[in-house]
Amino acid sequence: MSDPIQLLTADGTRVEHPDVAFTPDAALLAQHGDEAGVLKALLRDMSLLRRFDVEATALQRHGELGLWPPSLGQEAAQIGAGRALARQDHVFPTYREHGIAWCRGIDPVGLLGLFRGTDHVGWDPVEKGYEPVTIVIGAHALHAVGYALGVVHDGAVGTGDAARDTAVMACFGDGATSQGDVNEAFVFAASYHVPVVFFVQNNHWAISEPLARQTRIPIAQRADGFGFPSYRVDGNDVLATYAVVRRALEHARSGQGPVLVEAVTYRMGAHTTTDDPTRYRTDDELESWRRRDPIDRLAAHLRAEGIADDAWFTALDAEAEELGADIRARCKALPDPSPLASFDETYVELTPTLAAQRAEVVELMDLDGAEHEEVAR
Amino acid sequence: MTTLTMAKALNAGLRRAMEGDDKVVLLGEDIGRLGGVFRITEGLQKDFGENRVLDTPLAESGIVGTAIGLALRGYRPVVEIQFDGFVYPAYDQIVCQVAKLRTRSGGRHALPIVIRIPYGGGIGAVEHHSESPEAQFAHTPGLKVLTPSNPVDGYWMLQQAIAHDDPVVFLEPKRLYHSMKAELDPALEPGPLFASRVVRQGTDATLIAYGPTVQTCLAAAEQAAEEGRSLEVIDLRTLSPLDLGPAVASVTKTGRAVVVHEAHRSFGVGAEVAAAVTEHCFYALEAPVLRVCGYDTPYPLSRVEHEWLPTVDRVLDAVDRAVAF
Numbered sequence: 001m002s003d004p005i006q007l008l009t010a011d012g013t014r015v016e017h018p019d020v021a022f023t024p025d026a027a028l029l030a031q032h033g034d035e036a037g038v039l040k041a042l043l044r045d046m047s048l049l050r051r052f053d054v055e056a057t058a059l060q061r062h063g064e065l066g067l068w069p070p071s072l073g074q075e076a077a078q079i080g081a082g083r084a085l086a087r088q089d090h091v092f093p094t095y096r097e098h099g100i101a102w103c104r105g106i107d108p109v110g111l112l113g114l115f116r117g118t119d120h121v122g123w124d125p126v127e128k129g130y131e132p133v134t135i136v137i138g139a140h141a142l143h144a145v146g147y148a149l150g151v152v153h154d155g156a157v158g159t160g161d162a163a164r165d166t167a168v169m170a171c172f173g174d175g176a177t178s179q180g181d182v183n184e185a186f187v188f189a190a191s192y193h194v195p196v197v198f199f200v201q202n203n204h205w206a207i208s209e210p211l212a213r214q215t216r217i218p219i220a221q222r223a224d225g226f227g228f229p230s231y232r233v234d235g236n237d238v239l240a241t242y243a244v245v246r247r248a249l250e251h252a253r254s255g256q257g258p259v260l261v262e263a264v265t266y267r268m269g270a271h272t273t274t275d276d277p278t279r280y281r282t283d284d285e286l287e288s289w290r291r292r293d294p295i296d297r298l299a300a301h302l303r304a305e306g307i308a309d310d311a312w313f314t315a316l317d318a319e320a321e322e323l324g325a326d327i328r329a330r331c332k333a334l335p336d337p338s339p340l341a342s343f344d345e346t347y348v349e350l351t352p353t354l355a356a357q358r359a360e361v362v363e364l365m366d367l368d369g370a371e372h373e374e375v376a377r
Numbered sequence: 378m379t380t381l382t383m384a385k386a387l388n389a390g391l392r393r394a395m396e397g398d399d400k401v402v403l404l405g406e407d408i409g410r411l412g413g414v415f416r417i418t419e420g421l422q423k424d425f426g427e428n429r430v431l432d433t434p435l436a437e438s439g440i441v442g443t444a445i446g447l448a449l450r451g452y453r454p455v456v457e458i459q460f461d462g463f464v465y466p467a468y469d470q471i472v473c474q475v476a477k478l479r480t481r482s483g484g485r486h487a488l489p490i491v492i493r494i495p496y497g498g499g500i501g502a503v504e505h506h507s508e509s510p511e512a513q514f515a516h517t518p519g520l521k522v523l524t525p526s527n528p529v530d531g532y533w534m535l536q537q538a539i540a541h542d543d544p545v546v547f548l549e550p551k552r553l554y555h556s557m558k559a560e561l562d563p564a565l566e567p568g569p570l571f572a573s574r575v576v577r578q579g580t581d582a583t584l585i586a587y588g589p590t591v592q593t594c595l596a597a598a599e600q601a602a603e604e605g606r607s608l609e610v611i612d613l614r615t616l617s618p619l620d621l622g623p624a625v626a627s628v629t630k631t632g633r634a635v636v637v638h639e640a641h642r643s644f645g646v647g648a649e650v651a652a653a654v655t656e657h658c659f660y661a662l663e664a665p666v667l668r669v670c671g672y673d674t675p676y677p678l679s680r681v682e683h684e685w686l687p688t689v690d691r692v693l694d695a696v697d698r699a700v701a702f
């Protein structure tokens with residue numbers, strides 16, 4: 001398999017690719033005026049995502065979150081993929097796709113509740129086309145396939161109506177490709193020829209286990225064996241990732257079946273805030289990826305081409321700082337859940353057994369002198 | 378004599394088992410170079426090599442299925458499942474294969490596999506990281522289910538489980554990994570493996586617990602003592618086979634029993650214990666056997682997990698109800 005598709009080199013030079021070009025879709029162009037505007041918007045997305053992620057990591061360090069899985073280093077992969085999605089598309093994410101959530105218009109504070117232990121999901125999955133995150137590795141790949149099967153049965157694929165044709169995106173990592181569920185998802189997707197894009201962020205690590213523990217061939221190559229096409233793209237190149245994912249989504253929406261996109265990137269941070277990556281990887285490796293930073297390269301390009309000047313960057317920094325402060329304040333203000341929530345959210349129709357247990361909790365809370373009024377609401 | 382945490386005691390137990398039998402091999406996610414996310418296998422790959430401590434691809438069904446093959450080839454695999462909630466991809470292999478292969482081979486195959494699972498809550502974790510799946514395994518014929526409540530038991534029971542010829546699901550109360558320390562004398566002879574134990578003597582009521590809730594019950598007994606009530610505490614240690622000898626003897630004496638576990642209440646270990654104790658102690662009982670358990674909902678958000686888990690207050694409340702019955 002050849003080198004990953006690249007349209008912007010690590011030092012910020014635009015390069016041609018024989019098959020793939022960066023052509024923003026009409027909506028993006030309309031929103032940002034012209035291609036230069038789109039480039040600035042992508043850099044802004046990535047920079048704000050990074051600021052958010054750094055803030056969340058800091059919040060964990062200060063005891064405000066129980067845990068945080070950083071997206072640091074994967075900004076281009078996530079923003080490139082996220083901005084290629086259409087409104088009606090539907091995403092099945094893992095715990096790390098903060099950038100794709102951002103592109104779906106989800107308030108980033110909504111991503112924090114799960115890790116603060118205050119809320120399972122901080123957005124409406126239907127409205128945002130973005131499911132609650134799945135922590136059990138790989139399980140949701142099958143859900144994406146089933147959803148896509150429903151899209152087919154609804155006739156929302158291959159109609160040529162750009163506002164109707166729908167693709168489904170299943171996000172997972174290199175480690176997840178070893179799971180049975182993911183491989184079964186490949187089989188089902190191929191068998192039913194459903195409009196699903198398997199978006200694999202190969203960040204080279206599954207906690208402490210290197211890519212080589214999961215596969216001896218590039219992940220993209222696996223699609224061959226299941227009978228659908230794939231792309232291998234430089235996941236630190238937001239232009240290439242956008243272009244490739246856009247093409248993959250269009251392939252799916254137009255009724256040509258599943259596609260796998262392997263975005264080759266790197267997890268610059270720890271697996272989560274409880275992890276210590278110095279135990280298993282070298283500084284040299286980290287350094288070599290630092291030189292391929294997704295944000296630096298687009299920033300270098302915009303400066304070199306005179307698309308963005310110092311004033312623009314200063315304003316972006318200020319916006320990022322403002323975002324950080326806002327996230328910090330609103331995270332700390334997230335309300336504690338009611339102890340009764342899990343009783344009310346387990347079933348559509350509360351069972352008699354659970355109703356009795358719920359009453360027991362209400363009574364115990366009273367014994368504890370807790371504000372019953374508050375809880376009963 | 379050394380003072381060890383639960384994590385260090387389990388690590389020492391694994392090391393000694395590996396030194397004693399070169400057929401003992403470890404498999405799991407991140408257990409090699411990293412030493413496991415809880416560091417239970419710390420240093421073992423370095424000292425025993427990559428052939429005996431295998432970092433596996435990320436697939437639990439694969440891990441357990443592969444362990445079965447190794448066992449059939451004469452090895453004694455010890456599998457680490459990273460967290461309780463991640464055992465289910467391996468559920469089919471455990472329930473349909475590990476548990477049944479001996480029967481299916483007409484009693485010819487033995488499967489000396491140990492499946493280690495960190496379990497239980499109270500650590501402020503996100504979902505799938507705080508569950509108590511013991512009943513699922515205790516309900517499965519062909520599996521044995523053990524759970525130590527302290528570092529000394531952790532050290533010995535793990536070695537005994539590895540030396541045992543039947544498959545064992547070995548549940549480790551993760552909340553105690555780094556918080557609980559005890560004195561360990563490796564020169565001692567351990568007691569029998571499949572035996573429960575009285576861990577505090579008392580006369581007014583019996584608390585029956587295992588794993589993480591043994592500490593809760595000991596704290597409850599301490600508090601009750603200050604109020605002039607004497608509670609006996611039983612640590613079950615083995616859930617399958619269930620050893621009810623000490624519990625039955627205790628309830629015969631006290632006439633009252635409360636079973637305490639973190640797992641959901643319905644169809645749980647507590648129900649089995651209550652039924653069995655009732656069968657054996659019917660005439661001695663002054664009150665029905667009560668249960669203090671996790672509720673019948675998925676494990677809740679961490680901000681309210683202490684409202685959900687059995688607490689000293691809930692245990693003492695149940696004791697009050699049993700006494701007042």
Ligand SMILES: Cc1ncc(C[n+]2csc(CCOP(=O)(O)OP(=O)(O)O)c2C)c(N)n1
Pocket residue numbers: 096135136137172173174175176177203205206207267271406435437459463466
């Ligand atoms: C079924 C299951 N097993 C184990 C875990 C623990 N775990 C969480 S993340 C992770 C590694 C995932 O690696 P990868 O798929 O590459 O995604 P990344 O974290 O790198 O984004 C593991 C083993 C889990 N969440 N689910």
Ligand SMILES: [Mg+2]
Pocket residue numbers: 173174175201202203204205206207
């Ligand atoms: Mg990975």
